[in-house]
Amino acid sequence: MTWLAWRQFRVPALSVYGGLVAIGVVLVISGMDLRGETDFSDQDFMYSATLLVMYLLPAVVGVFWGVPLVTRELETGTHSLVWNQTITRKQWLTTKLGVGGLASMAAAGLLSLAVTWWNSPIDALASSDPERGGMITRIEPVVFAARAIAPIGYAAFAFVLGVAIGIVLRRTLTAMAVTLVAIAAVMIAVPFLVRPYLLPAAEETVTVEETNLYQLRGNESGLEEITVREPAGSWTLTNETVDRDGNVVSPLPAALQDCLAPPTRDEPPPERGSLTGCIAQGFADLGYRQHVVYQPANHFWPLQWLELAFFLALSALLTWFCFRRIRHVS
Amino acid sequence: MTILRAQGLGKKYKRKWALTGCTLEIEPGHVTGLVGPNGAGKSTLLNIASGMLEPTSGTIEVCGGVPGSGPEQLAKVGYVAQNTPVYGNLSIEDHLRLGAHLNPNWDAALAARRIERLGLDPKQHAGKLSGGQRAQLALTIGIAKRPELLLLDEPVAALDPLARREFLQDLMEAVADHGLSVLMSSHLVSDLERVCDQMIVLVASQVRISGDVEELVATHHRLTGPRRDVDTLPSNQQVISAKHTDRQTTVLIRTEAPILDPAWTVGQLTLEDVVLEYMSNPVAARPTLEVLR
Numbered sequence: 001m002t003w004l005a006w007r008q009f010r011v012p013a014l015s016v017y018g019g020l021v022a023i024g025v026v027l028v029i030s031g032m033d034l035r036g037e038t039d040f041s042d043q044d045f046m047y048s049a050t051l052l053v054m055y056l057l058p059a060v061v062g063v064f065w066g067v068p069l070v071t072r073e074l075e076t077g078t079h080s081l082v083w084n085q086t087i088t089r090k091q092w093l094t095t096k097l098g099v100g101g102l103a104s105m106a107a108a109g110l111l112s113l114a115v116t117w118w119n120s121p122i123d124a125l126a127s128s129d130p131e132r133g134g135m136i137t138r139i140e141p142v143v144f145a146a147r148a149i150a151p152i153g154y155a156a157f158a159f160v161l162g163v164a165i166g167i168v169l170r171r172t173l174t175a176m177a178v179t180l181v182a183i184a185a186v187m188i189a190v191p192f193l194v195r196p197y198l199l200p201a202a203e204e205t206v207t208v209e210e211t212n213l214y215q216l217r218g219n220e221s222g223l224e225e226i227t228v229r230e231p232a233g234s235w236t237l238t239n240e241t242v243d244r245d246g247n248v249v250s251p252l253p254a255a256l257q258d259c260l261a262p263p264t265r266d267e268p269p270p271e272r273g274s275l276t277g278c279i280a281q282g283f284a285d286l287g288y289r290q291h292v293v294y295q296p297a298n299h300f301w302p303l304q305w306l307e308l309a310f311f312l313a314l315s316a317l318l319t320w321f322c323f324r325r326i327r328h329v330s
Numbered sequence: 331m332t333i334l335r336a337q338g339l340g341k342k343y344k345r346k347w348a349l350t351g352c353t354l355e356i357e358p359g360h361v362t363g364l365v366g367p368n369g370a371g372k373s374t375l376l377n378i379a380s381g382m383l384e385p386t387s388g389t390i391e392v393c394g395g396v397p398g399s400g401p402e403q404l405a406k407v408g409y410v411a412q413n414t415p416v417y418g419n420l421s422i423e424d425h426l427r428l429g430a431h432l433n434p435n436w437d438a439a440l441a442a443r444r445i446e447r448l449g450l451d452p453k454q455h456a457g458k459l460s461g462g463q464r465a466q467l468a469l470t471i472g473i474a475k476r477p478e479l480l481l482l483d484e485p486v487a488a489l490d491p492l493a494r495r496e497f498l499q500d501l502m503e504a505v506a507d508h509g510l511s512v513l514m515s516s517h518l519v520s521d522l523e524r525v526c527d528q529m530i531v532l533v534a535s536q537v538r539i540s541g542d543v544e545e546l547v548a549t550h551h552r553l554t555g556p557r558r559d560v561d562t563l564p565s566n567q568q569v570i571s572a573k574h575t576d577r578q579t580t581v582l583i584r585t586e587a588p589i590l591d592p593a594w595t596v597g598q599l600t601l602e603d604v605v606l607e608y609m610s611n612p613v614a615a616r617p618t619l620e621v622l623r
Contacts, residue, residue, distance in 0.1 A: 003431045007424060008417075077415035080382055081468065084409040085432035085475065086401050330383045 001087055001095040009096075012065055013103050020107055023053055024114045031118040040122050047122060050115045054146035055187065057111055058158035061104045062183050063176045066162020069096055070322075071172040074329070089326050097319060101159055108155030116147045123147070127233030127297055139235040139300045141191035148304045153311025158183050160318040167325045190307075196237050196295070198306040203293045205242065208283040210276045222257040225250060226279060228290045233297030244287040256282045333358040333479050333511050334379060338388035340535075341374050348374040350535045352388070356513060356528070358478070361505055363522030363543075364515040365605055366532035372515040373412060375532070376483045379513070380409035393478050405435060408477035408510075412484050414468035418457030422450055422467060426474075433475045441474035448500075462493030466500065473504045482514035486521055498525045519602040529601070531608045538608045543601060550604045551589060552597035554580045564591075571611045582607050 030046060040047070070093075073079040083089055123143070126135035136143045145151065161182060166175040206212065206228055214229040227239040241249045259278035283289070295303065334356040341349040349371035356362050364372050377383040378390055381398020390397060393406040416425060422445060430436045445452060448466050450459075456467060465485055472480055482501075486494040502525050505512055516522050522529065523543070530540040539546070550570070557579045560572045568584040582599070589596055 001432060004428050007420065007428075011419075076418065077411060077413060078417050080380075080409065080411035081415050081417070081471070082428075082432070083382065083398075084380055084404065084407070084411075085429065085471075086405040086434055087432045088398075088401060088404065091401075328384065330377060 001091060002099065004082070005095045005099040009065075009099055009103070012068075016060060016065070016107060017103075020111055023111065027114045027118045031114075034118065034121050037121055038125060040125070043122070047119070050118060051142065051146050053111065054115055054151055057108055057151065058154040058187070059180055059183050061107065061155050062158030062162035062179045065100050065104060066159040067166045067175045067179055068172055069100055069163050069166065070326075070329075071166040071170060071175055074170050075172060079329070089329075090323060093323060093326050097160065097163065097322065100163075101156055101315075104155040104159040105152045108151040109149070112146075112148060112151040119143075119147070129232060137233045137235065137297065139233065139295055139297060139303065141195070141235070144195070144235075144300075144303070144307075145187065145191070148301070150304050150307040150311070153308040153315070154187070156315040157186070157311040157318070160315045160322065161186075164318045164322050164325075167322055167329065170329075190310075194310065195303065195307060198310065199295065199299050199302055201237055201293045202234075202296050203291075205246075205289050205291045208280050208288070208290050210280050213276045213279060216275070216279070223252050223259065223279075225252065226290070228292060230292060230294050231296055233300075235295040235299075236292070237295065238291065238293035240291050241283075241288055242291045246291070248291075249288060253286070255286060331358060332356060332391075334390070334392050334513065336375070336379075336388065336390045339375070339378065339385050339390055340387035341371075341378060341383060342386040347386075347535075349378075349385075352532075352535050352537070354530060354537045354540065356511070356530075358511045359509065360528045361502075361512040361514070361526045362528040362530060363519075363526035364513060364530050364532060365517065365519055365522055366515075366538075367609055368517060370532045371535045372517075372532055373483050376409070376481050376513070376515055380407055380481050382409070382411075405433065405475070406478045408472040408475050408480040410465075410468045410472045410480070410482045410485055413488060414461075414465040414485060416456040416459070416464055416467055419455060421453050421455050422459075423452040425456060425467060425471060426452070429471045429474055435476040437474045437476050440476075441470055444470045444473070460493070461488045462490070462497065465489060465493075465497055469497070469501065469504075473508065473510075476508070477510060479511045479513065482512065484515055484517070486516065494521065495524075501525060519605045523601045529605070531605055533609055546604055547599065547601050549586055550582065550584050550599050550607075552580065552582050552599055552603070553589065553594040554578065554597060555591075555594045558593075570607050 027050070034040070034043070073082065082092060122135070123138040126137045129135070138144060138147050145154065162175070162179045165179045165182065166172070169175040169178060208226070208228060212228045213226060215227040217224050217226070226241065230236055230239070241252065243249050256279060259275055259282060332355045334354070336352055336354050339349060339352040340347060352371060352375060364375070366372050374383065378385050379392050379397055381404065393403070395403040395406070397403065397407065420428070426438070426441045426445070429441060430438055448463070450463060450467070456464065459467065465488070469482075469485065472482075486497050489497060498521065501512070504510075514522070514526070527543055528541070529543050529546060531538040555578070557574055557577050560569050560579075560581055563569060563581070563583070566585055566587050570582040570584060572579065572581045
């Protein structure tokens with residue numbers, strides 16, 4: 001059966017792996033130049049491209065490997081040819097899922113290895129600088145899913161999801177569209193609904209001082225909120241102002257608005273020094289403090305492992321579902 | 331000894347029953363034709379027998395086991411589905427390799443010999459084969475698997491008359507060579523007549539009549555004579571259908587006894603006539619009076 005599974009799978013497999021080899025070559029060659037660099041301002045395009053391919057891979061695997069695995073057979077009627085050889089549906093599906101699933105995970109692992117290596121100097125810089133300068137640390141949502149081992153879980157999940165949706169809908173094109181939407185929905189939902197809770201986050205309530213005041217946000221009516229600086233390389237979940245009793249204060253009260261007069265054309269904006277001093281003083285007078293919740297930088301690997309485990313568990317659940325459904329397909 | 335036994339077999343799709351209360355038995359060592367109008371449940375029955383479908387009600391036993399219950403059972407039953415599906419992007423050679431990989435009893439020599447005799451190029455992709463060639467390839471896989479029972483669902487439906495004749499000829503040879511039992515469906519009696527020695531007429535899930543083909547032809551007669559009531563016929567004559575005009579009565583009867591009444595003109599029937607009469611008369615005009623015999 002392995003022979004047949006491979007014979008049917010080799011064209012789609014080699015197409016994707018061909019693309020991965022090409023990407024890998026580009027990454028290795030261009031990545032050499034980045035070793036030891038500290039200025040990556042000219043790497044915007046490649047940086048975004050590496051993110052894009054990491055997000056595209058699960059979609060490609062789910063839509064082009066997962067969906068047709070069973071639907072193509074059902075649409076052409078060949079399932080009734082193969083299921084009437086001396087092989088049970090269970091054995092048949094086990095082999096097909098095994099070959100495709102392993103190929104998906106290997107593809108994601110290899111691509112992630114290349115992408116993670118290429119980005120390692122950039123990630124190191126982003127994590128070392130508490131000011132960040134607009135860079136995203138590798139533990140923060142968009143980048144996290146494009147590094148290390150979690151992508152292996154996404155690929156396995158996307159592949160089995162494609163197979164499962166295919167078995168339910170039985171139509172290749174419809175199943176491809178639904179799979180794409182479902183993968184996108186999961187990839188968007190997980191950073192908000194699952195990842196923050198995989199590990200207990202670090203939580204502290206700090207006094208606002210001139211030294212740790214980081215951002216001030218406001219609009220025409222005045223100051224809306226402030227944030228304090230967090231440890232380098234961490235992923236902020238919450239950075240909010242609380243009063244003496246721990247209740248969230250939003251927007252900031254009028255007492256603090258005096259620090260920042262609404263901007264006018266004639267006057268130059270106030271100096272930062274006087275502003276931060278005023279705010280720190282205002283917070284001290286009101287008894288306000290800043291409540292921060294974050295995943296520290298050293299949670300990166302534990303979170304990667306947990307997210308991999310989470311997606312492998314989802315894949316296992318979907319695999320079980322596929323085996324259940326295939327018994328009743330005709 | 332039966333190779334297929336169904337009892338009260340039924341299959342429901344969503345809300346519609348495709349087969350209800352089907353009870354039949356098939357003896358081994360025969361080529362049995364399954365004939366009936368569209369929607370009679372032929373395909374459903376074959377799909378259940380192969381294990382492709384699960385019955386909703388009733389029981390079925392094929393080659394002494396439950397269809398599709400495991401590798402041993404699958405090895406015993408071959409099935410060529412309607413439209414004889416094959417993998418379009420695999421070559422003929424690949425199909426034979428598939429058969430060899432997936433069947434422990436695979437007869438590679440037989441498969442290769444058949445492909446050669448059919449004049450097919452093993453390197454050719456199955457997607458480029460004609461309907462007849464595709465059916466031959468599917469049949470080759472079915473036979474080379476060396477099953478005890480081969481199920482064929484409308485194998486010649488898509489073929490032109492010449493390809494049809496070749497396919498059936500070929501099937502007969504394979505049956506003669508390997509002594510396998512065959513159950514094949516068709517809605518054309520003429521196709522089945524050529525190869526089958528047993529016949530089952532399925533109408534609305536029910537076995538209307540079954541038996542030896544020659545016997546069916548020999549025991550059915552068309553009687554034409556002056557108008558009379560069918561109740562006056564001898565009790566050993568089962569009336570299948572009766573038609574009356576003002577002066578004349580035509581009845582189709584089944585009897586093993588000679589027809590003695592000189593008022594009748596006895597007409598010969600072909601198998602097709604017999605089957606069509608059964609199909610168009612779902613209930614006999616007057617069943618045999620079993621008690622009196």
